[in-house]
Amino acid sequence: MNPRPLLQAENVHFSYSGQPLLQGIDLDLFPGDLVGMIGPNGSGKTTLIKLLSGILRPQRGQVWLGGQLLRAQTRRQIAQRIAVVPQELVVPFSFTAREIVEMGRTPHVRPWHGETPADREVVEQTLAATHTDILAERPFNELSGGEQQRVVIAMALAQQPEVLLLDEPTVHLDINHQIEILELLAQLNRERGLTVLATMHDLNLASLYFNRLTMLNQGRIVAEGTPEEVLQEERLREVFQAAVRIQPHPTRQRPQVMVLPIVG
Amino acid sequence: MIHKRPARSVAILALLAALIGAILIAVSLGTVTMPLRNVAGILWSRLANPAALARWPETDVAIIWQLRLPRVLTAALVGAALSAAGVVFQGLLRNPMADPYIIGTSGGAALGATLALLLPAGWVWLGFTPVPVFAFVGAISAVLFVYNIARVGPKTPITTLLLSGFAFSSLASAAMSFLMTVSGNTMRRIVLWMMGGISATGWQPLAVVTPLVVLGIILAYVLSTELNAFLLGEEQAAHLGVHVERRKIGLLALGALLTGAAVSVSGLVGFVGLVVPHLSRLIFGPDHHTLLPAATLSGGIFLVLADLLARILIAPSEIPVGVVTALLGAPFLIYLLRRSKKEYTF
Numbered sequence: 235m236n237p238r239p240l241l242q243a244e245n246v247h248f249s250y251s252g253q254p255l256l257q258g259i260d261l262d263l264f265p266g267d268l269v270g271m272i273g274p275n276g277s278g279k280t281t282l283i284k285l286l287s288g289i290l291r292p293q294r295g296q297v298w299l300g301g302q303l304l305r306a307q308t309r310r311q312i313a314q315r316i317a318v319v320p321q322e323l324v325v326p327f328s329f330t331a332r333e334i335v336e337m338g339r340t341p342h343v344r345p346w347h348g349e350t351p352a353d354r355e356v357v358e359q360t361l362a363a364t365h366t367d368i369l370a371e372r373p374f375n376e377l378s379g380g381e382q383q384r385v386v387i388a389m390a391l392a393q394q395p396e397v398l399l400l401d402e403p404t405v406h407l408d409i410n411h412q413i414e415i416l417e418l419l420a421q422l423n424r425e426r427g428l429t430v431l432a433t434m435h436d437l438n439l440a441s442l443y444f445n446r447l448t449m450l451n452q453g454r455i456v457a458e459g460t461p462e463e464v465l466q467e468e469r470l471r472e473v474f475q476a477a478v479r480i481q482p483h484p485t486r487q488r489p490q491v492m493v494l495p496i497v498g
Numbered sequence: 499m500i501h502k503r504p505a506r507s508v509a510i511l512a513l514l515a516a517l518i519g520a521i522l523i524a525v526s527l528g529t530v531t532m533p534l535r536n537v538a539g540i541l542w543s544r545l546a547n548p549a550a551l552a553r554w555p556e557t558d559v560a561i562i563w564q565l566r567l568p569r570v571l572t573a574a575l576v577g578a579a580l581s582a583a584g585v586v587f588q589g590l591l592r593n594p595m596a597d598p599y600i601i602g603t604s605g606g607a608a609l610g611a612t613l614a615l616l617l618p619a620g621w622v623w624l625g626f627t628p629v630p631v632f633a634f635v636g637a638i639s640a641v642l643f644v645y646n647i648a649r650v651g652p653k654t655p656i657t658t659l660l661l662s663g664f665a666f667s668s669l670a671s672a673a674m675s676f677l678m679t680v681s682g683n684t685m686r687r688i689v690l691w692m693m694g695g696i697s698a699t700g701w702q703p704l705a706v707v708t709p710l711v712v713l714g715i716i717l718a719y720v721l722s723t724e725l726n727a728f729l730l731g732e733e734q735a736a737h738l739g740v741h742v743e744r745r746k747i748g749l750l751a752l753g754a755l756l757t758g759a760a761v762s763v764s765g766l767v768g769f770v771g772l773v774v775p776h777l778s779r780l781i782f783g784p785d786h787h788t789l790l791p792a793a794t795l796s797g798g799i800f801l802v803l804a805d806l807l808a809r810i811l812i813a814p815s816e817i818p819v820g821v822v823t824a825l826l827g828a829p830f831l832i833y834l835l836r837r838s839k840k841e842y843t844f
Contacts, residue, residue: 289736313739320734326592327729327784340727341739345720348787393738 238301240265240429241316241397246285246295248278255281256453259295263397263431268423270444271433272464274474277450279433280321283401286431287318300396313341317390319400323382325374331385332370335360338392357392364388364418380411387418398422400432404439412436416443437491441465442483449473465489504781506788513795517574520799524570524806525562529813537562568701573805573819574798575704576764577774579711581797583756584771585778585790586718589725590749591659594779597771598637598757601750602663604768605670606640607633607761608692612674615688616681633765637758640666641750690818692766707759714756715794721749722786729784767801767820769827774800776831 239262246259256278263269263286271279284290285297288304297304299315317338325334338360339353361367366388369381377385383403390398403419404412420443422428434440440447441461449457449464451473457464470478470491477494504512526537536554540562543550551559580598587596598604614632644666648659674692678685718725724745727735732742760767778793801819804826808819 287737289733308739309736309741310739313737316737318734318737320731320737323730323734325730326594327779329729329784333726333783333785334730337723337726337730337738340723343723345723349723 242298244296246292248292266427267429269431269446270440271448272440273450278453283399288312310341316397317393317395319386319390321401323386328373331374334374335388335392338389360388360392380407397429441488461488503783510791517795517799520802521570524802525566573801576760577797577801578794579756579760580770581774582715582794583753584775585793586753600663602640602644602666603637603757605667606636609670610636612677612688615684634758634762638754641754703763707763710759719790725786769823773827
């Protein structure tokens with residue numbers, strides 16, 4: 235069995251004011267994939283998310299969605315298949331959590347028709363599935379970081395996408411909320427077959443929760459595969475310039491990165 | 499804290515009733531005060547039962563139908579248009595402080611009007627003197643001008659848009675000061691126009707402007723879903739399927755259309771587009787499906803009452819309605835800002 239990739243970057247190059255940010259990226263995302271993207275700051279992770287979602291266009295190379303060129307599709311068509319959870323969502327007015335989730339229906343609502351009972355049904359189901367129903371009537375801006383992140387994921391799910399792209403979904407969160415978010419993503423992937431690509435800062439959490447890792451460094455993919463294949467001492471030393479040792483997780487078959495401090 | 503907001507249909511019906519009530523009261527009050535019953539009777543006869551019109555004194559019919567009703571309806575229309583324009587600009591720019599004034603629309607309109615006042619008299623088009631026509635053209639050109647300066651490549655960052663709006667307003671006001679200085683005896687007319695006053699009487703200007711305003715409001719309402727998405731930032735709006743650049747041009751043009759149409763019959767009336775959307779948002783919440791119709795109707799009510807005050811406070815003289823809205827609006831805005839710091843986190 236060799237399914238067609240759902241989202242595919244093909245020799246993608248992108249530079250910003252003459253500064254090359256991504257050079258020759260090839261990335262295949264198959265239906266049902268759960269991929270973590272790791273790499274140092276400035277390695278191009280966020281830029282790649284923007285290219286994969288069509289916010290930026292590659293200067294060379296192509297991005298394909300469902301076998302069609304991404305740039306040949308309208309924003310609305312793309313938004314019906316790809317949802318993006320940004321690193322931070324700043325909401326200037328006092329929307330309730332429910333109203334934020336309702337915005338996820340934007341690509342499905344037709345201008346002259348308004349929202350239908352089916353739209354409201356999707357919103358209710360999404361609120362329940364993400365356990366944000368208890369937050370629904372509270373103002374988004376008064377929620378904690380973890381609660382906000384769950385609401386934003388709920389909004390993305392209300393788009394009923396095939397692919398969910400997340401930019402550092404657990405950054406700035408306490409460890410319990412980080413776990414909550416990653417468990418939710420794993421559950422959505424397992425139960426709905428949702429294809430997930432998330433950039434991750436924390437290598438150990440990335441190793442625990444993602445089946446496949448992609449490592450970026452200086453605008454190139456330097457490793458791809460299972461966490462065991464990608465997280466190797468020599469490579470991490472080179473890419474992150476940090477002395478580390480890899481050890482197995484005490485209860486899971488996943489590698490964990492141990493930092494070796496220089497002092498002490 | 500859980501926000502309890504009025505249901506959409508209840509809110510809109512209540513505001514519609516309040517607007518009709520405000521219009522009837524405003525028509526009944528003036529130098530000659532008429533009982534509401536007579537006002538309702540005359541309007542009913544005029545609209546539905548012309549045969550019964552003879553029952554009312556001819557002068558009363560003339561005052562109500564020829565003088566007061568067009569003026570009050572103009573006030574309602576201008577208030578609704580400015581308020582809807584404020585909602586559109588604030589949503590688009592994600593900034594509760596954005597209004598036609600900040601985008602430079604008012605500056606463009608005022609400059610256009612000033613130029614028109616310097617033209618030789620006697621120039622008339624569709625029943626308009628050149629002032630409203632030039633104001634309208636000025637508003638539209640100001641928006642296009644500011645938008646194009648603010649553009650960086652294919653994008654229009656909000657910061658450059660606000661800054662270029664500010665720069666354009668400063669330029670327009672300097673040009674106006676210069677023109678006023680050299681204009682000699684037309685200066686007083688320019689000053690009066692700039693203070694705002696719903697001096698347009700009769701039905702003809704109303705007949706030209708009403709379709710524009712109604713069209714603008716309907717289009718803005720249709721775009722409510724996308725205006726909501728804009729509040730999450732342009733990038734997230736794009737992720738939600740909004741064609742950001744195309745919509746932005748459309749919404750800017752829509753805001754200019756509404757402002758230009760309003761300014762063309764009323765002169766410069768400030769604070770409506772700022773205060774009414776603010777207050778409506780605090781009561782009805784930021785969802786544009788409710789906010790847009792609610793703020794539109796509230797804007798109509800607000801300006802009908804402000805214009806009523808402008809007419810009766812020092813009758814038989816009149817205060818320009820722009821002075822009344824500023825006197826009511828500015829303190830209220832300061833109050834809102836101090837009270838609602840938490841509501842608008844940036």
